[in-house]
Amino acid sequence: SYSMTPLDVRNALESQNTNVTAGQLGGLPARQNQQMNATVTAQSLLKSEDDFRRVVLRVNPDGSQVRLSDVAKIERGSETYDVLVRYKRMPAIGMGIMLASGANALETSKLVKSKVEELSQYLPDGVKVVYPRDTTPFIELSIKSVVQTLVEAIVLVFLVMLLFLQNIRATLIPTIAVPVVLLGTFAVLYAFGFSINVLSMFAMVLAIGLLVDDAIVVVENVERLIEEEHLTPIEATRKSMKQISGALVGITVVLSTVFIPMAFFSGSAGAIYRQFSITIVAAMVLSVFVAMILSPSLCATLLKPRDKDKKPNKFSEGFNRFFNKGRDQYEKLTTYILRRVARFVVIYGLLLSGLAFIFNQLPTSFIPNEDQGLMYLLVSTPPGATAERTLETAVEVEDYFFEEYGDLVEHMFTVVGYSYSGMAQNAGMGFIGLKDWKYRTEENQSIFAINDKSMKDLASIKDASVYTFYPPPIRELGNSSGFSFQLVDRVGHGHEALMAAKNNLLKKAASDSRLVGVRANGLEDVPQFNIDIDHEKAAALGLSLDDINSTLQIAWGSSYVNDYIDRGRIKRVYLQSGFDSRMSPEDLDKWYVRNNQGEMVSFKSFATTEWVNGSPKLERFNGDSSLNILGQPAEGVSSGEAMNALEEMVAELPDGYGIEWYGMSYEEKQTGSQANKLYLLSALIVFLSLAALYESWAVPLSVILVVPLGILGAVLAAWIFNLPNDVFLQVALLTTVGLAAKNAILIIEFAKVLREEGVAPIEAAIQASTQRFRPILMTSIAFIMGVVPLAISSGAGAESQNAIGISVMGGMLGATMLVIFFAPLFYVLIEQLFHKKES
Incomplete structure (x- = not known):
């Protein structure tokens, strides 16, 4: 064992991967008749993986050195691994471009596409730019x-x-x-x-x-x-x-x-x-x-004046006769x-x-809702499910659309790890772009018919919830068609009571024929592994809380350290523990913190753990705890009728719960x-x-x-x-x-x-x-x-x-x-x- 902590690695990187401008030779004020002026450089940012491997973490008394390559794996990778993107079942990356206030959508689209076309020449072979979600x-x-x-x-x-x-x-x-x-x-x-x-x-x-x-x-x-x-x-x-x-x-x-x-x-x-x-x-x-x-x-x-000798044609004569009779009858x-x-x-x-x-x-x-040729997809697997499991569901959904509507699907863009509900491994979303309207002339080929059928068909997927919906007619007023509101806890019943009220409301909505796809637009409460630090024990052991917290962050997440130069571009340096040290609760025992005596203290000496259930994201509306809920009217039901139905259901909840419409519903x-x-x-x-x-x-x-x-x-x-x-x-x-x-x-x-x-x-x-x-x-x-x-x-x-x-x-x-x-x-x-x- 090297008896080192993640903080030792971070400190070494911060000190040895930095730009140092030492000053100048002959800088002002200078002596008289100074003949030289030059910049003095001492150290610059690291530029390659080998440079990082040679970073010295410690020099032992015998003169031997511990380098970064001895304790870490150094590699170029993604800035984040939280999100996986696919386009038509192929790996992809996504870039979203939002229209600035007051800008013209068509003109902006032309400029963006022109610039992308110009930059496409620098893309590697086999990489292509597509526009799966283009409103223009x-x-x-x-x-x-x-x-x-x-x-x-x-x-x-x-x-x-x-x-x-x-x-x-x-x-x-x-x-x-x-x-x-x-x-x-x-x-x-x-x-x-x-x-x-x-x-x-x-x-x-x-x-x-x-x-x-x-x-x-x-x-x-x-x-x-x-x-x-x-x-x-x-x-x-x-x-x-x-x-x-x-x-x-x-x-x-x-x-x-x-x-x-x-x-x-x-x-x-x-x-x-x-x-x-x-x-x-x-x-x-x-x-x-x-x-x-x-x-x-x-x-x-x-x-x-009309020529009286010229007879009107038969059509005009017949029309005039008909019109005059009509006028006489009117009189x-x-x-x-x-x-x-x-x-x-x-x-x-x-x-x-x-x-x-x-x-x-x-x-x-x-x-009115419009057939804009675009559908949205929302995927949710059970709380605590991994990205791999969510990807399996996303692939199943992709297969459904390509098999059922392959001749109508122009684009299919799928994201795992992120959705409108938030970022989580059990969340996913997607865009489905349909072909031009001239290829979709049948009634069952409209966005509304496809959405209704796919909602019913995808409900059969086991251990996952899949929702499809189409965008609102005004994009700035929400992400989906239908209705949207906040279920608000006005009197402070607490999170558990709010979740119970939500579940009660969703149960009623599911049995109401006027509503379809009513769902909470948020992340469900999930199992959470809670590490409880005993502050008194930590202090008695000579430990710093800052060191404890930093070690936890690096061990179970990742920590941004500084930057480096990669092929002329500034890139970020992240420090993260290997996956073998953060896969199970028992891995906590592998981590140590150095106290003020230089001794290595295991986490089990001052921390206890337990499993709890909690929300990964808390919402508030005007300062009150709330939950965002979305849904759509059933076929043949107006949004107004659906909203009235929901107001009736919320009124039946215990006192203290209210409904606040927003987006299209508020308007x-x-x-x-x-x-x-x-x-x-x-x-x-x-x-x-x-x-x-x-x-x-x-x-x-x-x-x-x-x-x-x-x-x-x-x-x-x-x-x-x-x-x-x-x-x-x-x-x-x-x-x-x-x-x-x-x-x-x-x-x-x-x-x-x-x-x-x-x-x-x-x-x-x-x-x-x-x-x-x-x-x-x-x-x-x-x-x-x-x-x-x-x-x-x-x-x-x-x-x-x-x-x-x-x-x-x-x-x-x-x-x-x-x-x-x-x-x-x-x-x-x-x-x-x-x-x-x-x-």
Whole structure:
């Protein structure tokens, strides 16, 4: 025996592996006429394994030496052996790159890949760089999909306008407004610091149907005056602008005031609202300027009276005949309704009751989960299991995916020794990247179907827990989809009681059909080998506690000593005991500490050992002990319903335990509480804006009363297609508020003008409805066709596109089919009430 301790080795390395700058020859201040100046070096960092082998630990009295090579194995190795990484069953290493705040994901990805490509030439043969978890392809495809949707929307809107106007010149006028307004909107987004992303492009698609409305109203009215009153294009344009300028301004005010409050909401929902708000408001304001400046100029220049000798083609003739019959039937039905006001007010009340009932039936959520082509994997073997055992489970999981979904798996990256729960030998995780969406067209090839099936299949693995899940739609709000919360011990029951409450909660969740994969996102309590130092004995034996603790650290873990130079690079030097001396509890007896008399004292002289159960990681939430729990709603269950179920279960636990949502779940709770305020604020601002614009309470009241009918359409569509009440539905509802108000304004504002000319209320309402029927129908169908590509979209980002497209389509149908009947009804009703009051 050499009678040496690990501290002797560390001290020798610290003294003999160091840079020493001794000074200078001829350094200042120097003697006069000094002729030499040079740096003096005495010692530098060691550079090779042989240098370390020659490190002298001790010189014996007989002159013999004990070197590091006599007591240690010196080798180049890994800085840590705690983590094992595999890619497609092959050894690998992983590097994570996080996007800086405010950085552009696509641009950063290009720069990173360019730099990696540049450095790849220095990699050894057989080593390849891959990107198993890259979020940018989904972003690129999502934006590409929405851009395609935008182009489709423009084409469909053009075809609708051509169908109604049946004049290529007239159709070109609103079409020209599209690029002008879009260009201006992009400039506004740039000024506000926004990028072109999925949300802003969604808003652009919605804006397509809105921004042509003003130009359509201008063109349609000018054409009507040219045909009916035989005016020249210039005269018709002048008269038309006098008639409809108020309506155009009113529509813009309504649509803008609906969306402006969205820009001031906080949180992640506020960030989403803001994208829609700024984009749509900018498009609407620019649209009305174009409609009042550019469109009239184009009308006066391009429009011409129709050639009466030229017969329309059969299609146009058939369409006009069909449309005129429809308009006549609409006039008759409107007249019928206005003669039976009380009856239809009751029907209106029933519709509102239906709206309230259906709205309350909608499940709640934050935003739709997306098929991003990526799945996450979580592996946990029993507490105390070794990395070798965890690796066996990971290999079994790898085999499952390659055998079951080999033709769909593009990447599989597996980690043993680390997971989102923490670092431990019994923990593991992985990323599974699926092939492009064009190769996964079947329903059972979606990320959702694969996740559900793999969860069930992998549950059969013995002595291990395996969970699969997909990332949240907003990566910054957590690591997984579904729900996440902290189970908090608010009164200090203690760790054991908290673990019991957790187990009780997980047991209840496992038997609830509304929940799947509910699990603690942490490391289970594990067996721990506790070494208890008797401080009094140690002091009596002349031992230093610092020496005892340092010896324990080196014996059972590892200790960073200093650095060395390896092929021109600075690398770390670690000191660790050999594995034969740290594999079993009995190995503690092999370790000694030198006392102040120079004697070697065994650990068994002053320490006792015992096995205990304890947590490798303790969590706190706002200072209280807590546990992180994750899970997902069952198929067909919304996240809101799942969260309600968990709140009920936590309420059944003993007093003192509470639930604190975070990430996506917290945002969902916050959004739900903000939504009603948003609706009320938007409705109030619309009402006050119209009251100020028309200097009347009757007009805004008539408009506000029909708005719920549009909302009914959106809510009914969401209910039919099993869409939850989420952020996108809320955006759709606000859009519907503006659209319903727009259609009502077109009728009521025109009826108001006729009323001022002395026409009776009912007659004014009928005339206004009939004359505004064509532009309302044309703008509504144009808008609906503009969002059809969103509603039927597939591929990357389809879930969000479908959610907003279907809801807005339903809202527009309600805002058209119901509002065109109830707007004149409420105008007449309120006009008569105000007239009686004035009398």
